[in-house]
Amino acid sequence: MPELRRRTLLSAIGVTATAGAVVTSQSSTASALSGGRGASYEGKVRDLLSRMTLEEKLGQLQQLPWSWDLNPGSGSTKEVEDAARAGRLGSVLSIFGAKTTNALQRLAVEESRLGIPLLFGLDVIHGFWTNFPIPLAQAASFDPEVTRTDAAVSAKEARSNGVHWTFSPMMDVTHEPRWGRIAEGSGEDPYLTARFAAAKVKGYQGSGYGAKETLAACAKHFVAYGGAEGGRDYNTVDVSESRLRNLYLPPFKAALDAGVATVMASFNTISGVPAHGNAHTLTDVLKKEWDFDGFVVSDWTGVQELIAHGFAEDGADAARLALNAGVDMEMTSTNLLTNGKQLLRSGTITQRRIDDAVTRVLRLKYALGLFDDPYVDESAAITEPSPDARRAARAAGSRSMVLLKNDGDVLPLKKSVNSLALVGPFADSADLLGTWVVPASAERFPAVKVLDAVREAAPDAKVTYARGVDPEGKDTGGIAEAVAVAKAADVTVVVVGEPAAMSGEASARSDISLPGDQEKLIAAVAGTGKPFVVVLVGGRPLTIGDWLDSAPAVLLAWHPGTEAGHALADVLFGEVNPGGKLPVSFPRTVGQIPIHYNHESTGRPFDANNKFTSKYLDLPPTPQFPFGFGLSYTTFELGTPTASRGSVRARALRSGDTVEVSVPVRNTGSRKGDEVVQLYVHDVAASITQPVRRLRGFERVTLDAGASTTVSFRLGADDLGFWTNDPSGRFLLEEGTFELFVGTASTAGARLTLKVT
Known part of the structure; x- marks a missing residue:
């Protein structure tokens, strides 16, 4: 790919950007905290685990709120302090401030029997002191550097105020604009969301936690939360295995490949099974198939809500189902802490599973350096947005805006x-x-x-x-x-x-x-x-x-x-x-609604001259504005796209071979501007019906008036294949014809044909 001129936001705040491709294939992931970070804490974790009582172990799996006015049933300050002193608390959420966190941390470190530090979490979604554009806006930049910068600035500000862990990024792909949480994600496309998810994880976590300018990230909500029926929050999601793997799971896999520390379970059911009790997604896919060694945290009272779902009979049953499904830490509700001893005695949960969950939690605390230095320097706490942070937020804001119309x-x-x-x-x-x-x-x-x-x-x-x-x-x-x-x-x-x-x-x-x-x-x-x-x-x-x-x-x-x-x-x-x-x-x-570019075709696709095709009588079949659309104060012209070859063997693609697609781009207007070149793929005939288009590449380029460049993309097996309905996970790359579309929106008309033999 040619070297393209891009505005680097991270340079404004003194953070080094680490380049890296997003891997969206669902194969084994690198270890998030041990091997993947280049350091192992397993010996220290095993030694500490051997000295812990059952009550202390169950305590590590409990997270309580410090104070949060937005939710009912918040725990009191005294409850949190008493649990910290007793060594029966692993984490506290919705707490920040160097002085406040240090005071609470001292209770756990200096007054509990084993002195295990607390993990402090906060919803740092698109800023701490310095608020960047909402995540959906950041996705509109089509520049992952924007979201990486947001995360790096947020991490530096929040960590100096005693926060260790953020419940972000949210990577719920959705086709439902009525759903309020669309604002927190990256929109309707899994590839775009995956690129932004990986960038934000890297921005939060950096190259490690040693500098105390980073946060542990949390990939949420696992999984398919964006498919909520009617766009009503917390609602049911009925989804096939192939759609689960092709639409909803790829951003989470990208986050894991980027080294994300934790994952949060979602509120919704997944084809009848609540996510907090879903062993298939939490254990079979996340922990076994993807080899995730971080921990899974529930969402707010998510374990307790298994009862309201009609999935658990009572709190003890909810704790059993959630722990056995793969939840490692319970947020706010206390079902596991309250019932864990009884459940272990009855044999419905095992000591091995408890130890596994505790190990995952302790592993993160060691990785964050909390056992070596559990406190923050109160004199070094950042108390306001810096000029550099404001400049970065300003650049991100303007870079995220979309010109929809500009007549005259x-x-x-x-x-x-x-x-x-x-x-x-x-x-x-x-x-x-x-x-x-x-x-x-x-x-x-x-x-x-x-x-x-x-x-x-x-x-x-x-x-x-x-x-x-x-x-x-x-x-x-x-x-x-x-x-x-x-x-x-x-x-x-x-x-x-x-x-x-x-x-x-x-x-x-x-x-x-x-x-x-x-x-x-x-x-x-x-x-x-x-x-x-x-x-x-x-x-x-x-x-x-x-x-x-x-x-x-x-x-x-x-x-x-x-x-x-x-x-x-x-x-x-x-x-x-x-x-x-x-x-x-x-x-x-x-x-x-739903109307989205990456829909599947029907047997009767829209035809304006045929009444008996898929359409409304009173509306055009197209959206008001399509995915990928946006204007500029200047104009751009794309030349004829070319491919490095017209056919390729499936065997070669499976072995890592790629096809390069290139297109020349020229600024034909009178002022400097940006264009986002986009590449879409369509599998013409497949054993499972495929979307009419899938985004598989994008690049935002900046060109002076009259200047030109060439943008290139590489397509491999991950871009042309798909996941089947096999619950154990089967990825297929089938022989056949593929259409490749190159342009500046999802309606791109320039087309190439690629044969896979």
């Missing part, structure tokens, strides 16, 4: 504009951080507002503002003022979208259009006849109504994080040329 080149705005109006409920709002933000960071370091950033970027312009409407309300009384300021300005920027609380966990929506009367505000501004731009903020794909036709330009900003306003101003005024692409399809209405 309304964008970029000229800084020399005489007058500019900002209207809409998010124009002067700090509600731009997105879901899953550490509450203290939101309070202390709110997002930069768009209005403030625009005034800073265009100091000579007259900038006026009117809210117009509330984010969710039906009061249209403010629209008249918004229309007045729009009429008086040369151009108007309308900032509309979803509040952060409308996405994330437990935030499913049945209607994913703009909330409240925001569409009426857009229509009123359009009625002025003056130029205007619509900026969309939010945490999911939205259904864009009739207003799309009247809006000259639409920029998707997502929830951009701490530097939201500055990042958006950079794009609006052309300091940054937008180059993001959609990591998820945008439906026309909720009635189209």
